[in-house]
Amino acid sequence: MTERGTVCLTFDFDAISLWAARDMTSPGPVSRGEFGAYAIPRILRLLDTYGITSTFFIPGHTLETYPEQSEAVHDAGHEIALHGYLHEPVSTLDREAELAVLKRASSLIKDLTGTPPAGHRTPSFDFTPHTVELLEEIGVDYDSSLMGTDHKPYLARTGDQHHPDGPFEFGRISRVVELPVSWTLDDYPHLEFVRTPAGVMPGLQDPHAMFRRFLGDVRYMVRHTEDGVLTVTLHPQVIGRGDRMLALEEFIVGCLDLGVAFAPCNDTSRRYRDHLEASL
Numbered sequence: 001m002t003e004r005g006t007v008c009l010t011f012d013f014d015a016i017s018l019w020a021a022r023d024m025t026s027p028g029p030v031s032r033g034e035f036g037a038y039a040i041p042r043i044l045r046l047l048d049t050y051g052i053t054s055t056f057f058i059p060g061h062t063l064e065t066y067p068e069q070s071e072a073v074h075d076a077g078h079e080i081a082l083h084g085y086l087h088e089p090v091s092t093l094d095r096e097a098e099l100a101v102l103k104r105a106s107s108l109i110k111d112l113t114g115t116p117p118a119g120h121r122t123p124s125f126d127f128t129p130h131t132v133e134l135l136e137e138i139g140v141d142y143d144s145s146l147m148g149t150d151h152k153p154y155l156a157r158t159g160d161q162h163h164p165d166g167p168f169e170f171g172r173i174s175r176v177v178e179l180p181v182s183w184t185l186d187d188y189p190h191l192e193f194v195r196t197p198a199g200v201m202p203g204l205q206d207p208h209a210m211f212r213r214f215l216g217d218v219r220y221m222v223r224h225t226e227d228g229v230l231t232v233t234l235h236p237q238v239i240g241r242g243d244r245m246l247a248l249e250e251f252i253v254g255c256l257d258l259g260v261a262f263a264p265c266n267d268t269s270r271r272y273r274d275h276l277e278a279s280l
Contacts, residue, residue: 004259005151005221005228008179008268009252010055010144011043012121012235013073014087017061021087021123022196032237037062039240040069044076046245050252055265057083057121057144060105063112070112079264080109081119082140090122095130102138118266121145125181132158132174142177142269144231149180151221151228153272155280173280177269179231185214186233191244207239207247215254222258229268 016033019025047054056073058080063070074080084090085101093101102120109117120135122145135143136158143156156178159171183189190210192203214232221228239248255262263271 003227004261005218005225005230006261006263006268007218007255008055008144008229008231008265009047009052009262010057010121010231010233010265011239012083012233013037013040013056013058013062013066013070014083014123014235014237015059015062015066017059017065017084017087018123018235018237020061021089024196035240036235036237037066037069039236040066040072042245043236043240044072044078046249046252047078048076050256050262052252052262053077053079053264053267054262055079055081055119055144057081057119058109059083059087059123060085060101060108061087063105063108067112074113079119079266080113080117081121081144081265082106082109082117083121084123087123089124089126090128090131091126093128095128095134098128098130099134099137102134106138118142119144119269121181125183129158129160132156132176135176136174140176141273142179142265144179144181144265146178147180147182148178150182150217151225151230153180153229153269153276154178155276175277177273177276179229179265179269181231181233185217185231187238187244188233188235191238207244208250211247211251211254215251215258218255218258218260222260229272231265 015036019029118141125145156176157171161169190205194201
């Protein structure tokens, strides 16, 4: 166990899939996705500088569209985990379609890495009543999409029931370890300007201020939670620009100064599993 805690620094390498899933395939949004691939080398250099191993959640579409960059991520020793095929909002899929997406993307990851993926994150932290049981079915060890805690991994449930005239009914505890996330620890809503028919997400905040808030969460974890885990979600097409990369480096240095460790999600979930299952 790591007494002062662990930060899982994760990257959602969505590239063009993020925009294609929204039917935004004109040259403008596609170029925004392209920048994600362009930024991969500089992200890998930064991680290598500080000896950090991360988890990259990569949609199948990105694996097929940018095989060289995806292979570079794998060759650098980083984990590659599931993130849909075309960044699909899974709540629009029925059980069979969601399973088909998981199997298709899992096969692509296995083709690249030689092993099935250990982990999963739904696109946009979307979820369905079937997601956990489908992850169990295909043998995934952990998920990182839910927000039930902040610094403590837990075992995800399946089969919850909402009764409009009574209390919420919690379902079965699964064997899928949940490494919780939060929109407050995600660079996309803080930094990206997006205009769609549904409205405008303004973004474009100061990345240094954003990472100071992120570091505040790390500081709170160190102070109040023994062996806590904080999962940070970044996107190459968002964080990969110059000043934002400098802000990310400041965050990394700040975490190291606090004495926390960096680790990929697969190692972290394995480290917690025995303890979580023993507590049932």
